[in-house]
Amino acid sequence: MLNNKIKTAISFLLALLMMVPTLVVFAENELDWETYYDIREYSWSYKNKLNAIAYHDGTYVAVGDNGLIITSTNGTEWNAQKVETDCKRFRSVVYGASRFVVVGGGYYGEDEGEYSTSEILISEDGVKWTSVETEKTEKYRFVSVAYNGKVFVIVDDTNYALVSSDGLNWQGYKYSDSTYSSSNKDRTTEIISNGNVFIIKKYGDWYSDSEMKDIYFSKNGINWEHINPYKEIDCNNIKDIRSEEVIYYNGKFILWSSRPEYLLTSANGEDWIAEKISDSLFKHSQKANYRHVTTDGNQLFLNLLDAPYKSYVSNDGINWTVAPYEAEGPLLYVNGLYILQSNKGTLTSNNGIDWTPINITNAPIYENLNSGIEIEAEYYSPKLMNESEYNHSDGVVATDGNVYFSIKRIPYSGGGDAGAPSQYCTDIYFSTDGSFNYSLYSDSRINIKNWKELGLYYGPEGAGSKYNDSKIFYGRGLFLVTSKEKIYYFDTTNMSLAQANCPEGYYINSIIYDGERFIAAGKGMLYSYNGIDWTADENFPKDKVINKLYWNRDYYVGVGDDVVVGAQRSIVRVEVNGQELTFDTPPRMISDRTFVPIRALFEEMGAEVNWDEETNTATVTQNDQTITFQMDNTAATVNGEVKEMDVPARMINDRIMIPLRFLSENLGYQVDWDDENYLVSITY
Structure with missing residues (x-):
């Protein structure tokens, strides 16, 4: 049962959903993903x-x-x-x-x-x-x-x-x-x-x-x-x-x-x-069935080729220390060159400490590798060298900073000759401090009305399997649950899950919310500004399966079984006469153009902004200058004269976003761009 305290907390948090706008027009090709590393190149x-x-x-x-x-x-x-x-x-x-x-x-x-x-x-x-x-x-x-x-x-x-x-x-x-x-x-x-x-x-x-x-x-x-x-x-x-x-x-x-x-x-x-x-450290070797030993003439190297997959180094064969590498295969050495088989593929080194993937011309290529080996992203991507600077969610626990929700699959009945659990169920648990009591009889276990109806309780493979694909994420006052290629959000009316509007065929492994929008990744990439209405990135190939998303001020990075991909986050800062402005929907780069929310910017600069909802037309007036433009139309008028914009205005997050340089220059402002800091400086 869900006690009153938990009900009150959930109702308060999820009521924020009512404030989430529903009008979403997402810019095409908004994120240009590039491949930082593709394991198939080293297949x-x-x-x-x-x-x-x-x-x-x-x-x-x-x-x-x-x-x-x-x-x-x-x-x-x-x-x-x-x-x-x-x-x-x-x-x-x-x-x-x-x-x-x-x-x-x-x-x-x-x-x-x-x-x-x-x-x-x-x-x-x-x-x-x-x-x-x-x-x-x-x-x-x-x-x-x-x-x-x-x-x-x-x-x-x-x-x-x-x-x-x-x-x-x-x-x-x-x-x-x-x-x-x-x-x-x-x-x-x-x-x-x-x-x-x-x-x-x-x-x-x-x-x-x-x-x-x-x-x-x-x-x-x-x-x-x-x-x-x-x-x-x-x-x-x-x-x-x-x-x-x-x-x-x-x-x-x-x-x-x-x-x-x-x-x-x-x-x-x-x-x-x-x-x-x-040496007690070396005795770990007894736990392995397969060992490989090599030498570089100065030291001995021992690799355990199965669990516990440890590696050791010694000068005399008697005293051992943990080796400065991880291996899942033999270490080879000759004439100053080390070659190592690891979970990152085959690596080379000239000192046994610093390793790089081996590069082979004319090497055979294997399609549909599906290595099943999760890449250590910081190794392959310079963007993730310091992972602590990035934000991400593992989908196990979601929080708004005050309360916590977790999805857990546990056994609920036993069976078999040895009494091993044979039936499993998946539930959502609530906590105010991040600690959970995962039990069928826990007070923090939440009863979602349609949980079983949606198939989340028994899991994608039924009660007899331990496998669980359900995950939970948080963003913008909204808790999201993913399972079976679907995204659900809490319905505050009757404490049930409602299905979000998602394209079909997109299996979701990770969702992030960066303060502006949601990005969902798995087999393909989805975007949303409200967590309910999602659009697909048609340019992102579905054969690149992403397991986890990271983000910081500058980049998004996706880490998968076979690839590490990244995209410039393109969040732009704007300052007017040296004073940086704040926006509820931040400026951004789209098609190499800076788009800003028109009302927040130009009212700050003393201009008058009017919106005609019937014709989807915005008018900006300042002094003796008047500019009129229409949504998704590259034609604009400046004091009655028609001029062509290279990109049209967009509606993003229920905000009118316009190309900054066109409007600023036609209103007589000086606009400077700092590429290193993604900073627009406007002087008037």
Whole structure:
């Protein structure tokens, strides 16, 4: 039940609706939106994860999914190379013997449900690539390549290897008797070299041979020694220990296992030392299933590739701190260049701290990406570098500064064997201090008469779903509720919701009111001066889905799944003889012309303003000058002489808005424009 105190507060606030004018004529193309960032321009980075990078003599080569090979001479500007290949995942690249060697194959795809045949590619310049013909690529899943200064070695994810001194001619052999190794996601067999010897790290799961935790050592890439690096650890009490990552750093091989509290190191690759890591921060790594380790020669970097998605940095592998970046994929490094897979796409950096989106010429473009990744607007838009200077509403809580309303979906009945909630409802709650008691039995729960009738109570997917698309916003004495492509406002007569006049097909995620007008964004953009009558911005593409709107004095910014867009707010200030004027409907820029409310301005300047409602004609008279003009007509008369205005007068927010310069100059005033401060100075 809604108590009397709440009823009184709501009635008082919503009575303001009666003062909202209903005549709305909205100027066409009033806001010129521009795209600050479109994630679809970088769609390759969400479809093609980069897996490895190599460098030689001024050329970087990075390889990734879907047969992607990119090259750069400076680490900033990249080119996607045209490579004829059936391989869907290039996993490894190395340089040696005057050429780059790339290998790939095995399972790929988001759920690792698809299989790609292996391929070996070679190139002397990173641009022209040749496939190495060998029947072994059809039989084995080659996943990693290394070079020790004398020979290349390629390994598959079981027990087979290829060796070559020139990258052209390859000899195949089995290096172990084990017959199985997991190739789940990015966890697979890996070979590395310190420029002298080779180490093969295999990865196993529950179905793998017990020796999958072991490694293989070779000085020449042909003769291999089976080594157990865990012999110093009592593995009897450690279930399913597995080797996950191996790297060469600071003169030592370093091995990570599925028990990340143990750090295993070896100076020669044969004799291993186990050291227990006590750093509590690093123990977060145990919560992740997938890890990736890399080094820039000075530090070690650890990225957790699933929840909790944390990243760490260390100088010794024992003491760790939180890394100065966020990653959702591997960190790659070579020759002063870092490449990071993150929720912002693929980024590059020359110091590991300051990151920019990677720019690739000729990169594949993917349509209808629908990344589902909300962009951090301040990263992509200089307009939002300091978000605190902007106003916005999340649609969860709406307030006029005195009272608060919130929409919340909660369970109202239980079910299932475990007693989990199975039925949900959505309601509006009231508060005087911003705190809410979300409960079916809360005194602040508001009973809206037609709430269920409009389908808001059970939600867009029914009572069995947690999903809720209802949001609440406030502006100009009006509380607005959005749901199912509709906008509703409170009807003060019977405490129900009334449907606003909106074009169809515009799903709304965010509404702002900037003191002058409402803007609603979602699939498309809508505008209103009273919150009831809405018009669509026909020039704003519906494929740009906006989740949240921001605004300040100068700009509107919309942040979406795939884009960040912005528009100049165009709120103009006017001063007369050095004194700034105030308006209930502010002046604004429309079609590069300054429009002002005629009566407020010219009566302040001593002119007489008359309005003929029958003919929609306004007359301004001052001294011996008389100007007459008609709504939406570019023809005006000055002392009886017809003159043409380049833009007609408009009706905005129930105020007559006229082009300032035309009237001012025809009345003999001096008009100056300050473009930096959006300031009109009138002197007379």
